[in-house]
Amino acid sequence: MARDLLGCILWRRIGRTLLAARLVEAEAYLGANDPASHARRGLRSPRNESMYLEGGHAYVYFTYGMYYCLNVVTQERDIAEAVLLRAAQPLEGIQIMQKLRPKARKESDLASGPGKLCIAMDIDRDLDGESLDGKRLFITRGTEAVAGDEIAVSPRIGVDGAPEAAHWPLRFFLAGNRYVSRRSVK
DNA sequence: TTATTGATTGACT
DNA sequence: GTCAATCAATAAA
Numbered sequence: 707m708a709r710d711l712l713g714c715i716l717w718r719r720i721g722r723t724l725l726a727a728r729l730v731e732a733e734a735y736l737g738a739n740d741p742a743s744h745a746r747r748g749l750r751s752p753r754n755e756s757m758y759l760e761g762g763h764a765y766v767y768f769t770y771g772m773y774y775c776l777n778v779v780t781q782e783r784d785i786a787e788a789v790l791l792r793a794a795q796p797l798e799g800i801q802i803m804q805k806l807r808p809k810a811r812k813e814s815d816l817a818s819g820p821g822k823l824c825i826a827m828d829i830d831r832d833l834d835g836e837s838l839d840g841k842r843l844f845i846t847r848g849t850e851a852v853a854g855d856e857i858a859v860s861p862r863i864g865v866d867g868a869p870e871a872a873h874w875p876l877r878f879f880l881a882g883n884r885y886v887s888r889r890s891v892k
Numbered sequence: 893t894t895a896t897t898g899a900t901t902g903a904c905t
Numbered sequence: 906g907t908c909a910a911t912c913a914a915t916a917a918a
Binding site for chain 2: 733735742743744767769770771772773775777790792809819820821822862863864865866867887
């Protein structure tokens with residue numbers, strides 16, 4: 707799923723305005739058996755409850771005391787697997803995004819990270835559990851095809867707390883794309 | 893009840 | 906390269 711989401715378009719409707727961005731980086735989190743997942747060992751709490759929804763819903767969590775991250779829930783109900791959307795290329799409503807994210811000086815930095823993406827597209831816990839085929843949030847196939855050899859794979863970012871899973875190759879991104887979160891990391 | 897730690901970012905050396 | 910911001914969930918006591 708993480709692989710397939712690359713090149714897809716994430717849409718966010720806020721009243722009459724519509725924002726869109728092309729996904730260029732995503733990470734897979736494998737539920738109960740993944741020590742780096744919020745659902746490791748079957749953990750379940752109000753925070754991660756929407757991970758247990760059926761595929762096609764949003765899981766939005768608050769982290770480091772100040773940022774939100776958006777996930778696509780992928781499995782059947784009660785199986786808590788999800789894909790973290792880490793970076794995207796702004797397509798529509800770029801001026802609005804710039805207003806929402808004044809710290810970004812370049813367009814390529816508007817959504818070049820999971821927290822940044824949520825700031826640029828005004829995504830917070832209010833959207834947690836929402837359908838990804840809904841009014842405020844939805845995803846469509848991209849118009850630009852992604853070639854198989856365009857997709858690079860690496861360990862996930864920031865999972866140092868789970869040494870056992872630290873090297874798992876579950877981060878997918880478009881090789882050389884300037885909108886990914888870390889240009890130095892291959 | 894208290895302590896630790898993040899699926900991060902931005903400022904700074 | 907280092908580090909602080911800032912808080913909720915989880916772990917430890």
